[in-house]
Amino acid sequence: MEYLPNICFAIALFIGIAYFTRNVKKLIRNIKLGLDVEVVDQKPLRWKNMLMVALGQSKMVKRPIAGMLHIIVYLGFIIINIEILEIVIDGLVGTHRVGLKVLPVHVYGVLIGTFEILAVLVFVAVIVFWLRRNTIKLQRFWNSEMTSWPKNDANYILYFEMVLMALFIVMNATDVNFQSLNSGNIVSQFVADWFSGLPENTLHVIERTAWWLHILGVLIFLNYLYFSKHLHILLAFPNTYYAKLTPNGKLNNLESVTNEVKMMLDPNIDPFASPPEGTSPEVPAKFGASDVQDLSWVQLLNAYTCTECGRCTSECPANQTGKKLSPRKIMMDTRDRLEEVGKNIDANKGVFKEDGKQLLDNYISREELWACTTCNACVEACPVSIDPLSIIMDMRRYLVMEQSAAPAELNNMMTNIENNGAPWPYNQMDRLNWKNE
Amino acid sequence: MSEELKVPTMAEYVAQGKQPEVLFWVGCAGSFDDRAKKITKAFVKLLHKAKVEFAVLGAEESCTGDPAKRTGNEFLFQMQAVTNIELLNSYQIKSIVTACPHCFNTIKNEYPDLGGNYEVMHHTQFLKSLLDEGRLTIDGGKFKGKRITFHDPCYLGRANKVYEAPRELIEKLEAELVEMKRCRQNGLCCGAGGAQMFKEPEKGDKDVNVERTEEALNTNTEIIAAGCPFCNTMMTDGVKAKEKEGEVEVLDIAELISNAQDL
Numbered sequence: 001m002e003y004l005p006n007i008c009f010a011i012a013l014f015i016g017i018a019y020f021t022r023n024v025k026k027l028i029r030n031i032k033l034g035l036d037v038e039v040v041d042q043k044p045l046r047w048k049n050m051l052m053v054a055l056g057q058s059k060m061v062k063r064p065i066a067g068m069l070h071i072i073v074y075l076g077f078i079i080i081n082i083e084i085l086e087i088v089i090d091g092l093v094g095t096h097r098v099g100l101k102v103l104p105v106h107v108y109g110v111l112i113g114t115f116e117i118l119a120v121l122v123f124v125a126v127i128v129f130w131l132r133r134n135t136i137k138l139q140r141f142w143n144s145e146m147t148s149w150p151k152n153d154a155n156y157i158l159y160f161e162m163v164l165m166a167l168f169i170v171m172n173a174t175d176v177n178f179q180s181l182n183s184g185n186i187v188s189q190f191v192a193d194w195f196s197g198l199p200e201n202t203l204h205v206i207e208r209t210a211w212w213l214h215i216l217g218v219l220i221f222l223n224y225l226y227f228s229k230h231l232h233i234l235l236a237f238p239n240t241y242y243a244k245l246t247p248n249g250k251l252n253n254l255e256s257v258t259n260e261v262k263m264m265l266d267p268n269i270d271p272f273a274s275p276p277e278g279t280s281p282e283v284p285a286k287f288g289a290s291d292v293q294d295l296s297w298v299q300l301l302n303a304y305t306c307t308e309c310g311r312c313t314s315e316c317p318a319n320q321t322g323k324k325l326s327p328r329k330i331m332m333d334t335r336d337r338l339e340e341v342g343k344n345i346d347a348n349k350g351v352f353k354e355d356g357k358q359l360l361d362n363y364i365s366r367e368e369l370w371a372c373t374t375c376n377a378c379v380e381a382c383p384v385s386i387d388p389l390s391i392i393m394d395m396r397r398y399l400v401m402e403q404s405a406a407p408a409e410l411n412n413m414m415t416n417i418e419n420n421g422a423p424w425p426y427n428q429m430d431r432l433n434w435k436n437e
Numbered sequence: 438m439s440e441e442l443k444v445p446t447m448a449e450y451v452a453q454g455k456q457p458e459v460l461f462w463v464g465c466a467g468s469f470d471d472r473a474k475k476i477t478k479a480f481v482k483l484l485h486k487a488k489v490e491f492a493v494l495g496a497e498e499s500c501t502g503d504p505a506k507r508t509g510n511e512f513l514f515q516m517q518a519v520t521n522i523e524l525l526n527s528y529q530i531k532s533i534v535t536a537c538p539h540c541f542n543t544i545k546n547e548y549p550d551l552g553g554n555y556e557v558m559h560h561t562q563f564l565k566s567l568l569d570e571g572r573l574t575i576d577g578g579k580f581k582g583k584r585i586t587f588h589d590p591c592y593l594g595r596a597n598k599v600y601e602a603p604r605e606l607i608e609k610l611e612a613e614l615v616e617m618k619r620c621r622q623n624g625l626c627c628g629a630g631g632a633q634m635f636k637e638p639e640k641g642d643k644d645v646n647v648e649r650t651e652e653a654l655n656t657n658t659e660i661i662a663a664g665c666p667f668c669n670t671m672m673t674d675g676v677k678a679k680e681k682e683g684e685v686e687v688l689d690i691a692e693l694i695s696n697a698q699d700l
């Protein structure tokens with residue numbers, strides 16, 4: 001019976017990590033449902049972007065208040081997690097505060113003291129975050145797509161963080177030995193006063209309970225990630241690495257179209273020629289995207305990375321003037337549909353079974369797609385380098401090239417370009433008339 | 438008005454066995470839109486003043502394909518692009534200047550994938566370089582001391598990170614450059630991009646150009662400076678919608694410099 005806590009701990013840790021691994025595998029499987037694109041160029045620049053944007057939070061601080069609060073929570077999260085190492089060793093081996101055995105008391109004190117200060121800062125920042133969402137009601141947290149799960153998810157994350165920080169402090173405050181060292185209990189010494197007068201046994205029970213709840217909470221939170229917008233804490237790193245490096249204004253070239261255009265313009269190519277021997281007959285490419293499988297894996301990674309902060313939507317000229325388009329909703333819809341497709345595959349022994357649904361129309365309406373001015377404000381605003389515009393463009397491509405479903409005025413415009421080389425019905429021969437007018 | 442401007446075409450240059458220093462890509466708006474034609478002429482006058490040997494394609498020029506691409510019609514875009522690139526390459530064009538940020542962005546960023554590689558400049562960048570080389574002088578003239586705000590075109594600013602050239606030119610007019618709250622990388626779109634110019638907006642509670650014009654008017658500006666023929670149209674319409682056309686003018690940077698010197 002002596003080893004019961006250790007065994008329980010090992011089992012909890014194993015289940016937590018195993019389930020998390022399973023989720024990560026599913027995540028990777030889903031992202032890989034996207035079209036394969038190779039992103040192997042300019043590695044040094046990619047690393048730099050990741051260091052600056054994800055690790056360095058360079059785009060977060062564009063909005064100073066949210067940016068500073070976020071940096072506190074982010075730093076706190078990373079640094080306090082060093083403490084998890086000690087907790088895991090203690091839990092598995094049965095030691096208590098193993099750090100004290102390997103580190104001089106004052107070094108250990110400095111570490112724990114830092115964690116305690118950060119814990120309080122995180123606690124306060126998280127409360128401010130909660131107030132911004134629920135009391136101040138910042139508009140971008142109350143757009144139409146931010147109801148039910150997205151709204152609750154955001155608050156659950158904040159509650160999780162508050163509880164974890166509180167448990168960490170309580171665990172230290174009720175640890176009689178730790179308090180008697182009087183080193184590193186920079187915050188918990190005051191909390192310890194609230195518990196003064198309680199018998200040592202009771203304190204021990206509270207300390208153990210807080211310790212267990214804290215580590216179990218961490219494991220649960222780890223597994224909550226996959227279901228939550230909070231995935232950004234992991235995916236912001238690969239996402240900023242794989243982000244677009246070309247100027248924002250450049251839309252990608254569709255190679256499949258280039259091949260056809262070249263064929264149309266080259267008099268020497270026989271369009272009816274059979275493919276060279278040994279090559280498989282070419283499958284006609286689908287132009288643009290009507291569902292998540294038509295998007296690239298980078299775009300799907302974008303969707304999982306989105307933490308629904310809404311900076312994109314708050315900068316979007318269409319959204320600001322009351323149109324239905326919200327770049328954040330484009331990302332949320334893409335993720336929701338991808339999840340649906342993933343579950344479909346899980347339920348059908350690894351093969352996607354046609355479900356009569358798609359990203360277009362079932363999730364993203366045409367009205368939203370046609371409201372975009374391609375101004376790149378959403379791309380510029382995203383703190384983790386997500387590109388909602390690329391999804392909007394790929395879906396427009398599908399509408400126009402596969403469905404011929406552009407708005408009538410745009411069809412007129414395109415007919416004009418085809419016939420007279422200008423979006424208006426003017427004669428190309430008159431292009432230089434202005435010089436004599 | 439029937440003043441004859443000297444505007445040589447590439448065909449004429451080639452006939453003389455010469456190569457211009459730069460090709461002026463006029464663009465559809467600059468060729469056909471009555472308002473934008475004034476910008477084209479103002480820019481040509483500046484080119485003459487700086488003694489720039491330039492040429493246009495004239496009737497050989499065709500839409501870059503930008504509105505088609507942004508509508509989603511990659512076929513039409515690439516047909517336009519490939520045809521234009523063939524023409525440009527046959528004339529051995531090396532550098533291109535244009536007063537339209539959409540043409541600028543498309544030729545600069547989207548033509549290389551299809552075999553068109555040129556040095557492409559927006560006219561504000563080109564004018565700035567003429568100024569730096571001492572080939573062009575800018576005088577404030579009637580704009581001296583006026584309040585001018587600059588509306589960043591999305592396809593010049595966010596799309597290509599050109600923020601300073603137009604502003605430096607405005608400052609050379611000895612005018613007071615006032616910034617809107619949303620400027621440079623945070624600049625608000627005029628509402629025309631992504632082929633919106635050619636269609637009615639989706640249902641909403643306001644037009645984008647009105648929102649942007651209100652922001653410009655909030656600076657108490659006397660002139661809204663633009664660097665894009667489409668922004669120019671949208672902002673002009675916005676000023677009309679706010680019934681301020683008597684007080685506030687919308688002018689392209691090229692027009693500002695040219696008008697200041699009564700060219």
